Amino acid sequence: LAKTTQPISMDSYEGQEVNITCSHNNIATNDYITWYQQFPSQGPRFIIQGYKTKVTNEVASLFIPADRKSSTLSLPRVSLSDTAVYYCLVGGSSNTGKLIFGQGTTLQVKP
Amino acid sequence: GAGVSQSPSNKVTEKGKDVELRCDPISGHTALYWYRQSLGQGLEFLIYFQGNSAPDKSGLPSDRFSAERTGGSVSTLTIQRTQQEDSAVYLCASSLNPTGGRVDTEAFFGQGTRLTVV
Secondary structure, X not given: OOOOEOOOEEEEEOXXXXXXXXXXXXXXXXXEEEXXXXXXXXXXXXXXXXXXEEEEOOOXXXXXXXXXXXXXXEEOOOOHHHOEEEXXXXXXXXXXXXXXXXXXXXXXXXX | OOOXXXXXXXXXXXXOOOEEEEEEOOOXXXXXXXXXXXXXXXXXXXXXXXXXXXXEOOOOOOOOEEEEEHHHOOEEEEEOOOOHHHOEEEEEEEEOOOXXXXXXXXXXXXXXXXXXXX
């Protein structure tokens, strides 16, 4: 399974753009990159998924360089409610669908 | 149902007792996962069911842990002879993963069962 590395924690202020980068140097050809968000006392929630280049939805953008060895989750104009743990996952047919979560990045948004 | 349902939401048990945790996945989802999350920690993979394939039990921490999935739907995680270190939130998730295990579909999580062993 491709291992992921991401910062343990990040701080930001309301209204700022937040970029969280995840490293996955041994990503396999068929692997997708997926990000989840977890609020305290809740299960994780899917945010965004991509394979290459850029993906954007109503919540976030995901930037994936050509070599796919890293990815960056971008949250535009964060608010206090974006305070959560963000997990980067890498997987695909190479791991039979098993989802392995790392330690995640704890984002603290301050007023 | 509309989402993944787990029961009970909270469980307090005495050390040495057996407990059963239940997960009702989203109807039609072929993949089901169990995770454990200790306070302030990340998600620890326990077991993964995909359709009729043999489950991936590689994450179960000891032989006191077991899980079943009946009829490809409801799943039960059983912990025998509970220990204090088993105290955690147990999370269940399901997804539409087609045969072959592509993870290009999102997993939906339940609210979890908070287990406290006293």
